[in-house]
Amino acid sequence: MKALIVDDESHARSLLSNTINEHLKGIEIIAEAENVKEAVKIINKNNIDLVFLDIEMPNENGFALFEYFDKPNFVTIFCTAYSEYALQAFEVSAVDYLLKPVTISKLQEAIEKAIKIKGQNQILQSVSTLRDNLSVKQLQKIALPLSDGLLFIKIDDILYFEADGSYTHVITTKEKYLVCKKIKEFHELLTNDSRFFRVHRSYLINIQQIKKYSKKDGATLVFENNKVIPVAREKKNEFDGYIGDISV
Known part of the structure; x- marks a missing residue:
């Protein structure tokens, strides 16, 4: 070269x-x-x-x-x-x-x-x-590696990331994408971004997109697409403190 x-x-x-x-x-x-x-x-x-x-x-x-x-x-x-x-x-x-x-x-x-x-x-x-x-102080877009190249999407449009083995489903307000990257890699990429929290080993969520947080019969989150996501038992106290801190 x-x-x-x-x-x-x-x-x-x-x-x-x-x-x-x-x-x-x-x-x-x-x-x-x-x-x-x-x-x-x-x-x-x-x-x-x-x-x-x-x-x-x-x-x-x-x-x-x-x-x-x-x-x-x-x-x-x-x-x-x-x-x-x-x-x-x-x-x-x-x-x-x-x-x-x-x-x-x-x-x-x-x-x-x-x-x-x-x-x-x-x-x-x-x-x-x-x-x-x-x-700006907050990331605006993220590049998703797809089979035919890269797709650039607004980070604020992401509802959550859902693990699927070596793949990750990226759910946005408009579309759903399957990406050849483990959820751990997205977690590492966004670890310093206050908008995202790993509530479960299978889910990395955008807290700004939560529609409802229910603590009845175990903690669950409901998003704008009506998807219900569990908050892992070992993550609940940390998550409660986290959303309490950022809402002040």
């Missing part, structure tokens, strides 16, 4: 380039750029497969790169020193990223993933979703 490194810091570019050259095969660093305009010129003159892109750069940030291409034919791996919340935004937006300082193992993992997804031209949607998620 022919690669381009875009970063305004020369030291960061050299460090990443040297790491790739020393430890990774099959990746050829064609050029380096210190800003977006320079990167655009290089991409237009070369058949670039992979771009390592810093986000925080003066004048134009990394997101501006995608304003110059209607249909980018290169895979992008963002290099970032963002906070924990921002990393969560990267995850749910289905955007590949490396956390600075870059480690060899994470670099290999990101490149392997990039090779697999090359040709799935959804980077513009992913970047748009990432920008939305980074612009």
